[in-house]
Amino acid sequence: FFMRDEILDELQLVPFADGKLAWMTPASGSNHEKVLEHIETMPGESPLFFGMHPNAEIGFRTTQCNQLFETLQALRPKEDSGDEDGEASSPMAVAEQLCNEIYDDVNEIKFETDEVSRSMSDEEKGPFQYVFLQECDYMNKLVGEMVRSLEELQLGLKGELQMSEQMEALADNLYLGKIAPTWSKKSFPTTRTLAGWLGNIKERCEQLDGWINDPLNIPKVVDISKLFNPQSFLTAIKQLACQQKSLELDKLMVFTEVTKREHKQVDSAAREGCYVSGLFIEGARWDVNANCLEESKPKEMFCKMPVINCKADLAVEGAMKGIYICPTYCTPTRRPYFVFEAQLRTKLPPEKWVLAGVAMILDIGVSI
Numbered sequence: 001f002f003m004r005d006e007i008l009d010e011l012q013l014v015p016f017a018d019g020k021l022a023w024m025t026p027a028s029g030s031n032h033e034k035v036l037e038h039i040e041t042m043p044g045e046s047p048l049f050f051g052m053h054p055n056a057e058i059g060f061r062t063t064q065c066n067q068l069f070e071t072l073q074a075l076r077p078k079e080d081s082g083d084e085d086g087e088a089s090s091p092m093a094v095a096e097q098l099c100n101e102i103y104d105d106v107n108e109i110k111f112e113t114d115e116v117s118r119s120m121s122d123e124e125k126g127p128f129q130y131v132f133l134q135e136c137d138y139m140n141k142l143v144g145e146m147v148r149s150l151e152e153l154q155l156g157l158k159g160e161l162q163m164s165e166q167m168e169a170l171a172d173n174l175y176l177g178k179i180a181p182t183w184s185k186k187s188f189p190t191t192r193t194l195a196g197w198l199g200n201i202k203e204r205c206e207q208l209d210g211w212i213n214d215p216l217n218i219p220k221v222v223d224i225s226k227l228f229n230p231q232s233f234l235t236a237i238k239q240l241a242c243q244q245k246s247l248e249l250d251k252l253m254v255f256t257e258v259t260k261r262e263h264k265q266v267d268s269a270a271r272e273g274c275y276v277s278g279l280f281i282e283g284a285r286w287d288v289n290a291n292c293l294e295e296s297k298p299k300e301m302f303c304k305m306p307v308i309n310c311k312a313d314l315a316v317e318g319a320m321k322g323i324y325i326c327p328t329y330c331t332p333t334r335r336p337y338f339v340f341e342a343q344l345r346t347k348l349p350p351e352k353w354v355l356a357g358v359a360m361i362l363d364i365g366v367s368i
Helices: 032-040 055-075 091-106 113-119 127-158 165-176 194-212 230-245 350-355
Strands: 221-223 252-258 274-277 280-282 285-287 292-294 302-304 308-314 323-329 338-345 359-361
Touching (some): 127 194, 127 230, 194 221, 230 252, 230 274, 230 308, 230 338, 252 338, 292 338
Parallel strands (some): 323 359
Antiparallel strands (some): 252 308, 280 302, 285 292
């Protein structure tokens, strides 16, 4: 934005501010003193100077506060503290209660992938079936590790097993409301607290339950934010296009077409590709009526996207007119959890959204 000849004349130094904030380069021919005087007139620091929406500072400060309070929570003395009834509630007592509750919730989760796989012939198994079978395996491994470690901790708390470092770490994380490291290794990328993460697991299991009861047909709308490996699902869309159009896989890319419908309004599967949901946009909002990107509303950190039709076709070289190539990530931390590039319509220059850091996020860490 800045590295161009106009910076030697008079250039607006606040990118795409649309009159919200203005500051020009010094007048052409200004001497050293005049330049210094001009610098003194610079307005206070603002996200607008970086081409970002003022909401970016809200998000930054919120993250800072959350990290501060997490640190303070971790520094609290691990000793008995009285509750409203005057009864003592130690960290171990809290951990034990949560241990039992979580164990009761996940103990019976089990997807019979071998049985489902045998119920389909090789001809009936398509790319989508393999993706969902893989997703069920991922969930089985995660839940298996949760059940194993929770059973171990239960025995340790009863005194039937000697408490190991891993068991103590699990108890500490339960008390602090965090996801245990051994669970994170088998988990999906997330920034959620333990409570939100457990609720998210239930939602993921509901989607897998819906598929496993009818394995030959995938849901009309797939919530890709509820998949361990969303990239594999998008690859399956390309693989199916390869089979139907006799094209080479490495020459295909996924194209996105944003509909005007919500998940519940879709009554049939997509004619081409697949309908997906579960995406949120950060740094901008989606105008359903105009069917394009627009400025975020004040204090609206994320905007839920309507159902998107993802379909595969031959890759296009060069920039597409009126299109912003929007990166999509699993979590708000973004890297290293890149998923794919979506194409979103825009009436404003795509460069505006590049500077604003606009991206789509699958799991924003909270329920909306």
